[in-house]
Amino acid sequence: MSGTADFFNEMREPDGSVRDAYSSYCDWYDEQDTRLLKRKHREAETNFRKTGITFNVYGEDEAEERLIPFDMVPRIITANEWRKLTRGIEQRVSALNAFMHDLYHRQEIIRAGRLPQRLLRDNAAWLPNMVGFTPPGGVYTHIVGIDLVRTGPDEFFVLEDNARTPSGVSYMLENRETMMAMYPELFMRVPVESVSDYPRRLAKSLAACAPAAAGDRPVVAVLTPGIYNSAYFEHAFLADQMGAELVEGSDLRVVDGRVAMRTTSGYKAVDVIYRRVDDEFLDPLTFNPDSVLGVPGIMDVYRAGGVTIANAPGTGVCDDKAIYSFMPDIVEFYTGEKPLLPNVETWRCADEDSLKYVLDNLEELVVKEVHGSGGYGMLVGPASSKKEIETFRAKLVENPSNYIAQPTLSLSTCPIYTKKGLAPRHVDLRPYVLVSPDKIDITPGGLTRVALEEGSLVVNSSQGGGTKDTWVLKD
Amino acid sequence: MLGRTANGLFWMFRYLERAENTARLLDAGMRMALTRDLVTAEEEWRSVISTAGQRAAYEAKHGTYTGSQVWNFMLRDKANPSSILAMFGLVRQNARLARNAISGELWEAINENWLVIDEQLNKPVAENRVLDTVATIRRAGTLAHGALAGSMLRDEGYHFARAGTFIERADSISRILDIKYYLLLPSLSYVGSSLDTGQWDQVLRSVSGDRAYRWLNAGQIDAKGICEFLILDERFPRSLAFCYCALRDDLAALARLHGTEGQSNMLMRDADTRLTDLTIEEIFDQGLHEFLVEFTQDNAAIADAISTDYRFLA
Numbered sequence: 001m002s003g004t005a006d007f008f009n010e011m012r013e014p015d016g017s018v019r020d021a022y023s024s025y026c027d028w029y030d031e032q033d034t035r036l037l038k039r040k041h042r043e044a045e046t047n048f049r050k051t052g053i054t055f056n057v058y059g060e061d062e063a064e065e066r067l068i069p070f071d072m073v074p075r076i077i078t079a080n081e082w083r084k085l086t087r088g089i090e091q092r093v094s095a096l097n098a099f100m101h102d103l104y105h106r107q108e109i110i111r112a113g114r115l116p117q118r119l120l121r122d123n124a125a126w127l128p129n130m131v132g133f134t135p136p137g138g139v140y141t142h143i144v145g146i147d148l149v150r151t152g153p154d155e156f157f158v159l160e161d162n163a164r165t166p167s168g169v170s171y172m173l174e175n176r177e178t179m180m181a182m183y184p185e186l187f188m189r190v191p192v193e194s195v196s197d198y199p200r201r202l203a204k205s206l207a208a209c210a211p212a213a214a215g216d217r218p219v220v221a222v223l224t225p226g227i228y229n230s231a232y233f234e235h236a237f238l239a240d241q242m243g244a245e246l247v248e249g250s251d252l253r254v255v256d257g258r259v260a261m262r263t264t265s266g267y268k269a270v271d272v273i274y275r276r277v278d279d280e281f282l283d284p285l286t287f288n289p290d291s292v293l294g295v296p297g298i299m300d301v302y303r304a305g306g307v308t309i310a311n312a313p314g315t316g317v318c319d320d321k322a323i324y325s326f327m328p329d330i331v332e333f334y335t336g337e338k339p340l341l342p343n344v345e346t347w348r349c350a351d352e353d354s355l356k357y358v359l360d361n362l363e364e365l366v367v368k369e370v371h372g373s374g375g376y377g378m379l380v381g382p383a384s385s386k387k388e389i390e391t392f393r394a395k396l397v398e399n400p401s402n403y404i405a406q407p408t409l410s411l412s413t414c415p416i417y418t419k420k421g422l423a424p425r426h427v428d429l430r431p432y433v434l435v436s437p438d439k440i441d442i443t444p445g446g447l448t449r450v451a452l453e454e455g456s457l458v459v460n461s462s463q464g465g466g467t468k469d470t471w472v473l474k475d
Numbered sequence: 476m477l478g479r480t481a482n483g484l485f486w487m488f489r490y491l492e493r494a495e496n497t498a499r500l501l502d503a504g505m506r507m508a509l510t511r512d513l514v515t516a517e518e519e520w521r522s523v524i525s526t527a528g529q530r531a532a533y534e535a536k537h538g539t540y541t542g543s544q545v546w547n548f549m550l551r552d553k554a555n556p557s558s559i560l561a562m563f564g565l566v567r568q569n570a571r572l573a574r575n576a577i578s579g580e581l582w583e584a585i586n587e588n589w590l591v592i593d594e595q596l597n598k599p600v601a602e603n604r605v606l607d608t609v610a611t612i613r614r615a616g617t618l619a620h621g622a623l624a625g626s627m628l629r630d631e632g633y634h635f636a637r638a639g640t641f642i643e644r645a646d647s648i649s650r651i652l653d654i655k656y657y658l659l660l661p662s663l664s665y666v667g668s669s670l671d672t673g674q675w676d677q678v679l680r681s682v683s684g685d686r687a688y689r690w691l692n693a694g695q696i697d698a699k700g701i702c703e704f705l706i707l708d709e710r711f712p713r714s715l716a717f718c719y720c721a722l723r724d725d726l727a728a729l730a731r732l733h734g735t736e737g738q739s740n741m742l743m744r745d746a747d748t749r750l751t752d753l754t755i756e757e758i759f760d761q762g763l764h765e766f767l768v769e770f771t772q773d774n775a776a777i778a779d780a781i782s783t784d785y786r787f788l789a
Contacts, residue, residue, distance in 0.1 A: 052571075052586045227571050240575035250789050251477050262478045264631060264785040265733050 008152050008412040009424055010075065021076045021473060024190045029073075029422075037072075040182050041417055044070050047181065053174050053237075055461075056230045069466035070175060071416040072182070075427060075448040079475040082193075082444060085148070085156060085431070088341030090440045091331060093144050093433050096163055096318050098334035100140035103317060104130045114329050118350075122401060123323070124371055125164070125316030127279065129286060133303055135312045136211040137437035142274075142310035143202070144433040145169075145446075149344070150412040157344045157409070158327070159428065163318035164311060165276055168447045168467075169432050170234040173198060173241075175469040176445075191474035193444035199241030201434055201441055206272045206310055208436035213258065213306050214271035221245040221261060223252075223275040225293045235276050245270075249277070254297040259307045272308040273298075279313045321370040321404045322348060344409060350401035358405040359396065362389050365405045367396065380457065382408050411457055414468065416450060426451045428459050429470065444472035476576060478786035481635045483573035485781070487566055488639035491585075491616055494562035496647040496681075498612040500527050501549055501559075503680035505605060507673065508542050519677075520545040526654045526681065529557055546605050551596040559612060560596045563589060578626040581619060588615035631732050634725040635785070641725070642778045645718040646771060648705055651681055653767040656698075672696050678705075682713040702763060703755040715770065716750055722777075723747055729785070737784030742777045 011022045018026045045067060048054070054065035077085075102108050103126075109115045120126050145166025147159045176195050180187055203220060210218035224235035226248050239246035251261045252270070260267035275282065281291040286299040301307050317323060323330075325346040331339040347354035349367075358365060362381050369377040379392040396403055413424035431446035448468040449459035459465040504523035508516040520540040524533045527549060536554050537544050551560045567589045570582055588611055595608050620640075627633045655678050675696055679685040688696075688704050688711075709716045726743045730736045758766045782788065 049590060050583055050587050052582065227568065232571070236571065236574035244575075245477055246480075246575045247477065248479065251479050262786050262789060264476050264478050264481050266786070 007410050007424075007426070008150060008155075010150070010412050010414045010427070011422075011424075021078045025074065025076060025186070028186055028189060037417065041072055044072060044178055044182060047178055048174070051174065052233060053170065054233055056228060056232065068171060068461045069452060070178065071450055071452075071466050071468045072179070073415050073417055073422065074179065074469045074471045075414045075429070075450075076471045076473065077445075079473050082472045084154075085341070086442050088156070088339070089146050089431060089433055089442055091335055091337065091340050092146065092158065092161070092327070093141065093435060093440055095327075095331040095334045096144065096161060097139065097141050097435060099330050100163075100312070100315055100318065101134065101138065102334070104314065105132065105134075109330065109333050112333070114333050115326055118401075119320070119322055119326070120317070123317050123320050125279065125314065125320060127314035129299060129303075130312070130314040135209075135302075136305065136308045137209045139209050139310075139435050139437060140312040140315050141318070142206060142209060142312075142435055144435065145430045146433060148341075148429045148431070149409055150427075150429070151410050152412075156341060158341050159344055159409075160321075161318050161324060161327070162430070164316040165278070166430070166432065167231050167234060167276075168430060169198065170237045171467050172432065172443075172445060172447045172470065173237075175447075175467055179469045190471070193472040193474055195443050195445045198432065198443045199238060201443065202238070202274075203242040203244065205434040205436040205439070205441060206274055206308075208438070209308050209310065210271045211305050211308050213269075218271035219245075219269065220272045220274065221247045221270045223247055223249070223273050223277055225249075225277050225281070229276070231276065238274070244274070247273075249281075249291075249293045249295055252295040252298070254295065254301055257301060257304065257306050259295060259298055259301050270307065272310060274310050279316060282309070282313060319371075321346075321368055322350070322401070325404055344406050347405045348401075349396060349403040349405060354405075355396075355400045358403075359393065362393060362396075364408060366408055367392065367403050367405045369402055370404060371402075380408065383457070408457070414448070414450065416452065416466070416468075423454070425454070426457050426459065427468070445470040476631050478788070480573045480576045481631065481785050482782065482787035483569045484576060484632050484635040485639035485787070487569035487573060487577075487585075488619075488636045489643040490562050490565045490569065491619055492640050492643035493557070493647070494559050494566060494612055495616040496644070497527055497549060497557070497559050497562065498609045499683055500651075500681050501546060501605065502609045503677045504545070505542075505609075506680060507677050510673075516542065522654075522674075522677075524549070526651055527557070528650065529555060532556070542602065543599075546602075547599055550600055550605070550608055559608065560592065563592050563612070563615070573632070576632045578622060580626040581622040584615065584618035584622045588612075588618065629728075631729060631785075634728045634732075635781075637725045638722060638729070638781060641718040641722040642774060642781075644713060645715050645722070645774050648682060648713060648715055648718070649767045649770050649774070651678060652702065652705060653764060653771075656702075656763050656767070675701050684711060684713055687711055699755055699759065702758070706758065707750075707753065707755060719743075719747060719750055726781070733785075737780065739777055739780035739784045742773070742780050746773050746777065 012018055048067050048070060054067055056065055110117050141163045143166060145162035148156050149159045150156050172195055206220050207218045220242065222235050222239040222244055224232060224246060236246055245261060247261050252259055255267045258269040260269050277293050280287045281293040283294050283296065283299040284291045285296045302309055325348050327343050328339045347358050349355045349358055365381045367379040381389065411426040411428065414427045415422035416425045427448050427450045429446050429448050432443050434441040448470045449465050450468055451457060451459045452466045453464055500523055504519060507519040511519060517540045520542055524530050524545055532555050533548055548555050550558060552558050567585055570577060570585045574582060591611050592608065595611065623636055655674060675698060676685065678701060679688050692700055704711060704714065706715045708714045709720055711717055723743055726740055730740050
């Protein structure tokens, strides 16, 4: 692969001078003692271990708790850039929500011929149980993570919509805590928008989506698959920070038409369930009968208006990459406006012409499974051997509609701290968006993921990616 | 609070107490072994394993009692479900389970020490390292109890944590006493001999009570005095009377917070009545072993009642 020199460097101009956003940071950096920086770098890891900010990995023998590597150089976004991004994100998220409502009701977008029917038919996340039902407050996507990539000064693209259960927000919060603990002086010099009230905003946003059956102070609970889940730390963290209960399926049951949790003084109704359990495990009576992670009968209570499930079941439809390829049309259809944030150019292999183009240009393209996630099941053409490409070609020809293809993006770079000093690496950005009936609330910043290997474009933590603190500067 | 969370807190502190008690036993055992000849030392190690209640598991693996085998078994052996490593792993697992019911300080006290213990016990432990782990476990206990006292809301979670601590501590004290009594009393020839004193000294050390006892008794060591101290002296934090004073308060607080009394409060009152105004002479008349067996059973019944009263399990 080519080096990182040809890509948009967020810290430096092509002539090597520092961009405005990073000028205060770089001044500070230049004043630092190298040995001290090295020590701080190690301290950061110790801090994450002590706090227990880990994710679980299950190997052949025993479970292991791993850290997602943290890089101490912040990724900085100017107030102006952020304003533009938030407008685009708001537009996209409100379209997503309207789209979900339409799909589970009149399907105007399909009637209008703007979206092929087969995309629903082939979509594993589509839930017939949701047809004709409107969730409390009309909100489907309570929490959305929009994955953005940057390729130039004013060029941001949406790479993926995560409308199911976007994870990683605890890293956004803990990365900032770690930075403030390690470099308090930096935050005295550089005015950075705070992210720390995200849990409060989340609690408020969820409470605003409570069902009619709820009282004045809706009871919110986080539903986790349990301590063996890879993201358990985040579930516990969010519950703790929101002052909500952290429940497992076995704590819940349906009592008198409500979903109730087993407390030390008996069953108590829960109004809003922020679930970190997939749709298919939610209700063994409706979906997977073997599931022990869910609550038998919860879907009946839900449909009767007795509980809010966030995000609504069936929202995974939006995470589908074939649906993604229609997002520009979807945004236009529901908002009546041109999309402010563009999609990455995408070829749907289900279309014959596109398939031909993709097959002819495999070594240049990134090909993804439409239902895939986590960087698995994909081909990065420029980084693959002839043999890998041919193996993938066979899979593609066999089932074209299971794939989409995109150009290999020139992801922007941001420096990371290495033994040899600062070195550019590719990054992406996932801002977190909260939706309630009257508000779309975007926390300034998000999770910056960074590919730690030189030249690598894969930022997923499962494949050698790390994270950075993300700063949105105040005006 | 969720019943499952209450269960997590209760067991987090039970396992912490158990790990600490095992560490104290090991500490006392090390000291005994260093002051004896080799033959008696083997006896001592056997007795340490018995007192810890790990004899069956140990003998399934080893035919002999050597110091290194015993401490490695008690500290880290995978074949030993009650090893300190396993116990502390359970402490941390329950802390994770009850993570949003405990303060950050309490969580970090457990997690930081877990990282140290896990590291110390990832390979066989040489004689000059045993006391390091014992010290880490004690420090973890001290930090956790300090964090509990200094940073936790005085709601039900606090009382479940304490109830777990005192149930486990009372259980451990009564077992230690019973095993020593059983081992020693039948052979009357030992009474008054140096071995006898040594054994009783070890009992005191196992509950870190040697100094307090000496202070109160001007160095006089006899079975009756020690039993009185460990069963009835409310001043000593590792006596049955002390544990039950504390447990009584915590269970009363739980009943107050829930606005209702349960089976656990009833059993507690009965147990309390039995302990109050009891003299060591009466206990010896009844038979110390019989007294201790009954106490252990009643203690377990209180623990079960707490679990039922507060819906620990589905």
